[in-house]
Amino acid sequence: MSSINAIASQISKQIDQISGLNITQPLIATVASDNAPIILSGVLLTLIVIYLASKVGSEIAKRLDLPPVLGELVGGVLIGVSALKLVVFPEGGIEASDSLIMSALQMLNQLTPDSVNSIFEQQSEVISVLAEIGVIVLLFEIGLESDIRQLKEVGIQAFVVAFIGVTAPFAAGTIGLMYFFHVAAIPAIFAGAALTATSIGITSKVLAEIGQLKSKEGQIIVGAAVIDDVLGIIVLAVVASLAKTGEVDITNVFVLLISAIAFLFGAILLGGFFNNTFESIVSKLKTRGNIVIPAFIFAYVMAFIGNAIHLEAILGAFAAGLVLDETDARKELDELIKPVADLLVPIFFVTVGARADLTVLNPMIPENRSGLLIATFLLLVAIAGKVITGWVVFGVPDVNRLAIGIGMVPRGEVGLVFAGIGTASGAIDKPLEVAIIIMVILTTFLAPPFLRIAFGKTKEIETIQN
Amino acid sequence: MSSINAIASQISKQIDQISGLNITQPLIATVASDNAPIILSGVLLTLIVIYLASKVGSEIAKRLDLPPVLGELVGGVLIGVSALKLVVFPEGGIEASDSLIMSALQMLNQLTPDSVNSIFEQQSEVISVLAEIGVIVLLFEIGLESDIRQLKEVGIQAFVVAFIGVTAPFAAGTIGLMYFFHVAAIPAIFAGAALTATSIGITSKVLAEIGQLKSKEGQIIVGAAVIDDVLGIIVLAVVASLAKTGEVDITNVFVLLISAIAFLFGAILLGGFFNNTFESIVSKLKTRGNIVIPAFIFAYVMAFIGNAIHLEAILGAFAAGLVLDETDARKELDELIKPVADLLVPIFFVTVGARADLTVLNPMIPENRSGLLIATFLLLVAIAGKVITGWVVFGVPDVNRLAIGIGMVPRGEVGLVFAGIGTASGAIDKPLEVAIIIMVILTTFLAPPFLRIAFGKTKEIETIQN
Numbered sequence: 035m036s037s038i039n040a041i042a043s044q045i046s047k048q049i050d051q052i053s054g055l056n057i058t059q060p061l062i063a064t065v066a067s068d069n070a071p072i073i074l075s076g077v078l079l080t081l082i083v084i085y086l087a088s089k090v091g092s093e094i095a096k097r098l099d100l101p102p103v104l105g106e107l108v109g110g111v112l113i114g115v116s117a118l119k120l121v122v123f124p125e126g127g128i129e130a131s132d133s134l135i136m137s138a139l140q141m142l143n144q145l146t147p148d149s150v151n152s153i154f155e156q157q158s159e160v161i162s163v164l165a166e167i168g169v170i171v172l173l174f175e176i177g178l179e180s181d182i183r184q185l186k187e188v189g190i191q192a193f194v195v196a197f198i199g200v201t202a203p204f205a206a207g208t209i210g211l212m213y214f215f216h217v218a219a220i221p222a223i224f225a226g227a228a229l230t231a232t233s234i235g236i237t238s239k240v241l242a243e244i245g246q247l248k249s250k251e252g253q254i255i256v257g258a259a260v261i262d263d264v265l266g267i268i269v270l271a272v273v274a275s276l277a278k279t280g281e282v283d284i285t286n287v288f289v290l291l292i293s294a295i296a297f298l299f300g301a302i303l304l305g306g307f308f309n310n311t312f313e314s315i316v317s318k319l320k321t322r323g324n325i326v327i328p329a330f331i332f333a334y335v336m337a338f339i340g341n342a343i344h345l346e347a348i349l350g351a352f353a354a355g356l357v358l359d360e361t362d363a364r365k366e367l368d369e370l371i372k373p374v375a376d377l378l379v380p381i382f383f384v385t386v387g388a389r390a391d392l393t394v395l396n397p398m399i400p401e402n403r404s405g406l407l408i409a410t411f412l413l414l415v416a417i418a419g420k421v422i423t424g425w426v427v428f429g430v431p432d433v434n435r436l437a438i439g440i441g442m443v444p445r446g447e448v449g450l451v452f453a454g455i456g457t458a459s460g461a462i463d464k465p466l467e468v469a470i471i472i473m474v475i476l477t478t479f480l481a482p483p484f485l486r487i488a489f490g491k492t493k494e495i496e497t498i499q500n
Numbered sequence: 501m502s503s504i505n506a507i508a509s510q511i512s513k514q515i516d517q518i519s520g521l522n523i524t525q526p527l528i529a530t531v532a533s534d535n536a537p538i539i540l541s542g543v544l545l546t547l548i549v550i551y552l553a554s555k556v557g558s559e560i561a562k563r564l565d566l567p568p569v570l571g572e573l574v575g576g577v578l579i580g581v582s583a584l585k586l587v588v589f590p591e592g593g594i595e596a597s598d599s600l601i602m603s604a605l606q607m608l609n610q611l612t613p614d615s616v617n618s619i620f621e622q623q624s625e626v627i628s629v630l631a632e633i634g635v636i637v638l639l640f641e642i643g644l645e646s647d648i649r650q651l652k653e654v655g656i657q658a659f660v661v662a663f664i665g666v667t668a669p670f671a672a673g674t675i676g677l678m679y680f681f682h683v684a685a686i687p688a689i690f691a692g693a694a695l696t697a698t699s700i701g702i703t704s705k706v707l708a709e710i711g712q713l714k715s716k717e718g719q720i721i722v723g724a725a726v727i728d729d730v731l732g733i734i735v736l737a738v739v740a741s742l743a744k745t746g747e748v749d750i751t752n753v754f755v756l757l758i759s760a761i762a763f764l765f766g767a768i769l770l771g772g773f774f775n776n777t778f779e780s781i782v783s784k785l786k787t788r789g790n791i792v793i794p795a796f797i798f799a800y801v802m803a804f805i806g807n808a809i810h811l812e813a814i815l816g817a818f819a820a821g822l823v824l825d826e827t828d829a830r831k832e833l834d835e836l837i838k839p840v841a842d843l844l845v846p847i848f849f850v851t852v853g854a855r856a857d858l859t860v861l862n863p864m865i866p867e868n869r870s871g872l873l874i875a876t877f878l879l880l881v882a883i884a885g886k887v888i889t890g891w892v893v894f895g896v897p898d899v900n901r902l903a904i905g906i907g908m909v910p911r912g913e914v915g916l917v918f919a920g921i922g923t924a925s926g927a928i929d930k931p932l933e934v935a936i937i938i939m940v941i942l943t944t945f946l947a948p949p950f951l952r953i954a955f956g957k958t959k960e961i962e963t964i965q966n
Contacts, residue, residue, distance in 0.1 A: 071807055073625065074632050078804040078813070085797045092787040102787045142808060159539065159622045160629045166540050321558040321568045323842030330843060331551045338544040341537055342608060347544070370839040376789030377796060377840060 069153050072143055076157035079135050081381070083120045084161075084388075087113045088380035101482040103239045106380055108479075110387020121388040123158045130154035161385065166347065168382035169235050173348040174333040175375050176238040176247065176256065177355020178368060182305065184253050185356070191430060192257030195423040199258065199442045200265045203229035203419025210415060215408060220276070221466055224456035225408075227273045228470045229416050231266025233446030233478060234259035234348065235382065240482045241441065246489050251434045254427065255441035260352060262442070264294045267345060273452065293343045298353060301336065305357030308332065316363040325363055326370050332358075390475050394468045405468030412473040417443055417480075437488040443481040449474040535619050538609055542623035545601050547847070549586045550627075550854075553579045554846035567948040569705045572846055574945075576853020587854040589624045596620035627851065632813065634848035635701050639814040640799040641841050642704040642713065642722065643821020644834060648771065650719050651822070657896060658723030661889045665724065665908045666731045669695035669885025676881060677932075681874055686742070687932055690922035691874075693739045694936045695882050697732025699912030699944060700725035700814065701848065706948045707907065712955050717900045720893065721907035726818060728908070730760045733811060739918065759809045764819060767802065771823030774798065782829040791829055792836050798824075856941050860934045871934030878939040883909055883946075903954040909947040915940040 091109025092102035113120040115128065122133045130136040130150045140150045185192075208226030211217040217225070238247065238256055246252040271290050275283035301308075315328045333354040340350025358364050394402055420442040424435030453470040456462035462470075557575025558568035579586040581594065588599045596602040596616045606616045651658075674692030677683040683691070704713065704722055712718040737753050767774075781794045799820040806816025824830050860868055886908040890901030919936040922928035928936075 070628065070632075071813075074629060074813060075804055075807050077629050077633075078800045078807070082797055082800050082804065085793050085800075089785065089787070089789070089793050089797075093785060096787050156622070156625045160626050162536065163540060163543050163626045166536075167543075319555065319559060321555070321562050322838070323555070323846065326839045326842050327551050327555050327846070331548055331555075334544045334548050334551075338541055338548065341541050341544070347537075347540060372788070373792045373836040374839050374843060376792050380789065380793070 069149060069156070072139055072145070072153050073156050073160070075142075076135060076139055076153060077160050079139070080121055080157065080161050081164075083113055083135065084110075084381055084384045087121075087387075088384050091384075092380075099486075101240045101243050101486050103236065103243060103383055104479065104482040106383040107236075107387040107390075107482075110384035111390060111392060112387075113384070114388025114390065116390065116392040121161070121385065123162065123385075123389060124151075124155050125389075126391075161381065164378065165382040165385045168378035168380070170333065170337050170347055170351040171371070171375050172235055172239065172379045172382065173352040174355040175371050176242065177352040178358060178364070178371065179242065179247050180253065180256055180352075180356055181248060182302065182356050182359075184248070184250075185257050188250065188254045188257055188430070191254050191427050193261055194426050194428075195254060195258035195438060195442065196261035196265060198426045199232065199262055199420050199423040200230045200269065202422060203415050204269070206419055207412060207415045210411060211408070214411065217466065221456065221462040223276070224273060224452055224462050225412065225466055225470055227269050228449040228452035228456075229412065229419060229445070229473070230262070230269050231446055231449065232259045232262045232420070232442045233444040234263055234352075235446070236444045236478060236482065237441050237485070239379070239383070240485050244486055244489055246437075250430060251437045251441070251489075254430075254433075254438055258423070258438075258442060260298075260349060263346060263349060263446075264298070266446075267294070270452065290344060294345055297339065297343060297345060298349070301350075301353035301357055305359075308354075308357050309359045309361075312358060313361055313363055325367050326374070329358070329367050329371070386478075390478075391471075392475070394471050395475075401464060402468055405465040405472065408465060408469035409472035409476075412469050413476055416445065416473050416477050434488065437485065440481060440485045440488045443477050443484075445474045445477045535615060535622070538605055538611070538619050539623050539626070541608075542601060542605055542619060543626050545605070546587055546623065546627050547630075549579055549601070550576075550847055550850045553587075553853075554850050557850075558846075565952075567706045567709050567952050569702065569709060569849055570945065570948040572849040573702075573853040573856075573948075576850035577856060577858060578853075579850070580854025580856065582856065582858040587627070587851065589628065589851075589855060590617075590621050591855075592857075627847065630844065631848040631851045634844035634846070636799065636803050636813055636817040637837070637841050638701060638705060638845045638848065640817040640821040641837050642708065643818040644824060644830070644837065645708065645713050646719065646722055646818075646822055647714060648768065648822050648825075650714070650716075651723050654716065654720045654723055654896070657893050658720050659727055660892050660894070661720060661724035661904060661908065662727035662731060664892045665698065665728055665886050665889040666696045666735065668888060669881050670735070672885055673878060673881045676877060677874070680877065683932065687922065687928040689742070690739060690918055690928050691878065691932055691936055693735050694915040694918035694922075695878065695885060695911070695939070696728070696735050697912055697915065698725045698728045698886070698908045699910040700729055700818075701912065702910045702944060702948065703907050703951070705845070705849070706951050710952055710955055712903075716896060717903045717907070717955075720896075720899075720904055724889070724904075724908060726764075726815065729812060729815060729912075730764070733760070736918065756810060760811055763805065763809060763811060764815070767816075767819035767823055771825075774820075774823050775825045775827075778824060779827055779829055791833050792840070795824070795833050795837070852944075856944075857937075858941065860937050861941075867930060868934055871931040871938065874931060874935035875938035875942075878935050879942055882911065882939050882943050900954065903951065906947060906951045906954045909950075910944045911940045912944075 087109035088106045091105030091107070091112075093105070095102050095105025095108075110121070112118060115122045118134065119132055120134045122128050124130075130140070130153070131147070133154060136150055136154045139145065139153065145153070204226040207229045208222045211222040211225055212219065234256070237259055241247045241252045241255060247256070268287060268290055271287050272282050275281070275286060312328055312332060316325050319328070333351050336350035336354035337347040338350065340353075341347040358367070393399065394405070397403055397406055421436070421439035423442055424437070424439030427433055427435060427438060449470060453462070453467045457467045553575035554572045557571030557573070557578075559571070561568050561571025561574075576587070578584060581588045584600065585598055586600045588594050590596075596606070596613070596619070599620060602616055602620045605611065605619070611619070670692045673695045674688045677688040677691055678685065700722070703725055707713045707718045707721060713722070734753060734756055737756050738748050742748055778794055778798060782791050785794070799817050802816035802820035803813040804816065806819075807813040824833070859865070860871065863869055863872055887902070887905035889908055890903070890905030893899055893901060893904060915936060919928070919933045923930075923933045
């Protein structure tokens, strides 16, 4: 059976070659690119698998009294590169033939290996961007739920937590590796740097799930995670230039620092202006989407700026949510953003799990063994170095210090970028790289349940006290 | 100033080359592909421009008492290939250097022409898929708003409208071209076939906007547009095999017909089962997204099947919405899907406008002139051949026949695919191709305001009668 869609797209390809004039653009997107219908099929199948994994995972986690987001991560692992290989990405030597979904599409549509590879790359890119938009929407929502006044109040505490949370694991990791494992200075600095940045996405999601986002502890954690992310990016700039040229590019680090401060403080200072503009635009619009479209334009503009000045898109989205004050339109936006987040955010968490290659944890592979020993050390430093930050908080009585410390534990992509840069520059060897990856994976998976337990204690104590 | 993201991605590229083992996958999507941060920037910028165009367009249209969707289409034209060239797609010889957004990103990030071309292709693919998901969500929403019992009641009428709406313009177009313009039989058949299929997306969106989706006329139009789409795809299969081999591939046409009927009737017959399953799943879920995730899994599964059996994804999404009955969870879903649709649907309509190349309308270009004459004829046949379908409706008293006829007028992508296949096979020449494209563009842009006027009359009459 020949396929109409396939004919149409083949023909459209031929037209592109034959006609010089650009009068053959289809009015409607379905015939946009040569393999468009198959790419769409791949994206739909991948989203179906991601949604199934996210719901099965989060529901089981909920019933086990674990944070649902942990279930989404584990669901992602099950469908990802470590297990079922339904959702994999073309990186680290993975090809279309490694993906079960791609193999199915290849059989269904009788594709050549070449075209299935190109389809694999394109559909993976679409899923990756959807995941990135997912975490942008998550941080926008977290920003909306955060209280800028409360965040300002705990600003100093958050900064101290972030600062200690960056310097303590960095120092302990670097020195420990040099002293106990006789690692040279440069690779030890790399590994130490990889211990610094907190994953704001995972931490804030767990906080939202257990209703602790607006608590004093929650606001300190979120504030510290944001500052942490900025500090992490700056450490990355320093270490990257160290790896590249052997010396630190002061100008670059300075520009980055200034633009980060200008961006975050600028957003907060201009908050009132943005807020009034948003309100007055919403009140004037009369067609569908009168609230969500202006809100998302604002969030995307801020995310774009964050991305463009080499910070992160999610920091911009968070700032965008933060400055929109509690008003009628804002309260409605809180409700409207929920289903959008419910559909986009799981794509992020499930693909985080799907990308995590747990084979590095297997001690049966000889290459992993020396890595596992260093990993145990890095993991201890990673946990201890962040947990202690709870005890540097001052001037806030009755604060749950353990919860703050644990909230800072999960590491994000910055740690992995360090490992990557280190390996590429030849500064760090395979065992150390494996160790860093294990540290990032385990802090990410272990922190959510412990954060819940730490907050659970507060609640019980409160219940007893009442 | 060197860019951290650029360094990170460059390094990650080097790692892929250096390391054989796949232990370098980042846990988080931002470092997924080499140019990931720039692709994300491109997608964000494009979405910002699309949202601005959609809101400015729809608000102006609303104030001029025109359908908002027409404003979105015109907004798309303004930012698209015909005017500002902010949102263009890599088709028909368009390159990254033709896109203002890509040129801006190239300057900002000091990209090489090669990498900017690859970024252009990838971000265009993401926007295309988002537009396709947009029209899938639109048809899912239209399906939810449609009443399956009412649709069954008007089933016969819808079928007659669709059947006449396919045969009348096909016959009149083919014969007219042969008789008046002395076009040979094969190209005349192509052009006639291009006159057949109605754009269900544009028609149903206008109906929803003017609150006529649930009226008898609205349900006849939607039902007929769905049947029309199926008939159009079958005509396409016939003409495509005619162009390819000179004879009709009966097996293919038969398989397509059977699978279309089996799919649509199967979905409706199994509707009760799907509905009960949906209800019982929703009632058991306890985490966020308990309604939208199951609903979207169902919609995407149906869209995938529709796409996989070489029908259209949107038919599957429509069927999915149709079979979910009015229940408590369904009513909540109606509310939850709105912000999702508000964010995704405009991407579809704006890109439809952005892709439409209006330079074919320019009579100053000699190549267009003979096309314009044939286009005028095709346009008249396209309008008359669909408008008469209102008068074949029987057994429904006091029905607005003009509104039904006009509702069937906008043509979709099937018409353009015909033009493409015709040109590629050498069966039709440039003027005829230009004429078909003009016919599709004008029916698409003219129908919405006239549909509104036609329904406006009914209302006035009703008001007088009351």
